[in-house]
Amino acid sequence: MRTLPTAPDLLSHLATVANGPLERATGAHPALYLSEEIASLETDAIFRRDWHCPGLAAEIPNPGDYLTFTIADDPVFCIRDRSGTVRTYANVCRHRMMQLLEGSGCTSRIVCPYHAWTYDLNGRLIGAGHMERTQAFDRKAICLPEIRTEIWNGWIYITLDPDAGPVAESLAPLGEVVARYGMENYVPVVREDHVWNTNWKLLTENFMEGYHLPVAHKATVGAWFPVEKTVFPEGVHDSFTYQTFQKTGNATYGQAHPDNTALEGDWRNTSVLPTVFPAHMYVLAPDHLWYLSLRPRGIGQVDVRFGVALAPEVDAMLGFADERAAWIADLVTFFDHVNTEDRQVVEGIYAGACSSHAAPGPLSWLEREIHDFQKYLSSRLGTGATP
Numbered sequence: 001m002r003t004l005p006t007a008p009d010l011l012s013h014l015a016t017v018a019n020g021p022l023e024r025a026t027g028a029h030p031a032l033y034l035s036e037e038i039a040s041l042e043t044d045a046i047f048r049r050d051w052h053c054p055g056l057a058a059e060i061p062n063p064g065d066y067l068t069f070t071i072a073d074d075p076v077f078c079i080r081d082r083s084g085t086v087r088t089y090a091n092v093c094r095h096r097m098m099q100l101l102e103g104s105g106c107t108s109r110i111v112c113p114y115h116a117w118t119y120d121l122n123g124r125l126i127g128a129g130h131m132e133r134t135q136a137f138d139r140k141a142i143c144l145p146e147i148r149t150e151i152w153n154g155w156i157y158i159t160l161d162p163d164a165g166p167v168a169e170s171l172a173p174l175g176e177v178v179a180r181y182g183m184e185n186y187v188p189v190v191r192e193d194h195v196w197n198t199n200w201k202l203l204t205e206n207f208m209e210g211y212h213l214p215v216a217h218k219a220t221v222g223a224w225f226p227v228e229k230t231v232f233p234e235g236v237h238d239s240f241t242y243q244t245f246q247k248t249g250n251a252t253y254g255q256a257h258p259d260n261t262a263l264e265g266d267w268r269n270t271s272v273l274p275t276v277f278p279a280h281m282y283v284l285a286p287d288h289l290w291y292l293s294l295r296p297r298g299i300g301q302v303d304v305r306f307g308v309a310l311a312p313e314v315d316a317m318l319g320f321a322d323e324r325a326a327w328i329a330d331l332v333t334f335f336d337h338v339n340t341e342d343r344q345v346v347e348g349i350y351a352g353a354c355s356s357h358a359a360p361g362p363l364s365w366l367e368r369e370i371h372d373f374q375k376y377l378s379s380r381l382g383t384g385a386t387p
């Protein structure tokens with residue numbers, strides 16, 4: 001294994017590129033995607049600090065509905081309590097640390113699969129057998145640690161950092177763009193978890209540029225976007241970036257349903273593609289949305305959560321169960337195809353980054369969001385110098 005540059009050297013290169021103009025920007029140093037030292041800095045300065053998205057609040061609509069997630073390797077679960085509030089708890093039993101819940105589902109109480117300690121939907125211990133002789137045991141004092149949770153335009157955001165600023169504040173300028181779609185009313189139809197063999201930043205960067213659409217996605221969505229019409233936000237934001245596309249008339253998905261009376265003019269065939277740093281990204285179209293939420297799994301693997309939701313008027317037109325299932329199956333097959341195309345390229349870039357001949361090349365104006373991401377990474381990771 002060749003020796004990689006140190007974190008301070010990599011971060012110095014990153015800062016130079018990030019602080020320079022886009023017209024002179026290049027990709028990051030390949031070792032930024034391979035360095036254990038950088039990954040460890042990312043865990044502390046990014047994944048334990050920023051907000052992460054386990055999914056849409058509408059994926060857990062009823063009391064007792066839950067879904068599991070991890071932040072910086074901390075297992076957590078989001079659950080809707082009896083008052084209708086979405087809460088997040090550490091997914092770790094207070095007895096002997098067993099993980100309590102797996103996957104997703106609905107439950108009236110949380111029963112540990114090891115010795116059946118039982119918690120209510122607010123994390124309070126309500127039952128534990130054979131503890132009557134244990135003097136140190138005080139059932140009423142035991143509760144699962146709660147994780148900060150905010151709902152923003154239908155998304156669940158969670159953070160381990162008690163001092164992180166509110167999502168509503170940091171994403172306010174993005175809200176002005178996306179609020180017109182009413183995405184909090186979109187109806188979730190699919191959620192899948194996958195593991196891809198790449199560094200999480202390469203997948204994030206791939207999402208952020210439409211330059212590859214006519215090439216890597218020529219068999220699917222590539223023909224639907226005149227990429228030269230891509231629009232980026234004015235100015236650079238600390239917590240997110242995005243681009244907008246207008247879809248052409250031949251697009252199978254991406255145009256407003258006739259019953260959609262909220263979107264007007266060009267917005268009826270415009271999609272917004274936000275990336276909320278570090279690792280939540282979605283395509284918000286007038287008729288559907290799909291999202292990715294990433295969690296690094298070491299250097300060369302990433303946990304990918306993929307979900308799809310439909311605009312309410314599209315969901316309403318689907319009618320009977322069989323027709324609905326067939327329509328959704330077609331849509332999912334289509335987006336699975338798009339994901340497979342992306343998987344091939346982001347795994348291919350990771351293999352390329354491992355080469356001793358890898359070097360950062362110049363960026364196109366269509367890769368402007370990668371430059372935004374470099375600024376974000378550079379500001380969060382600092383110089384990498386030991387304090």
Ligand code: FES
Nearest residue numbers: 093095096112115
């Ligand atoms: S570890 Fe959960 S009940 Fe023992």
Ligand SMILES: [Fe+2]
Nearest residue numbers: 206212217342
């Ligand atoms: Fe792609």
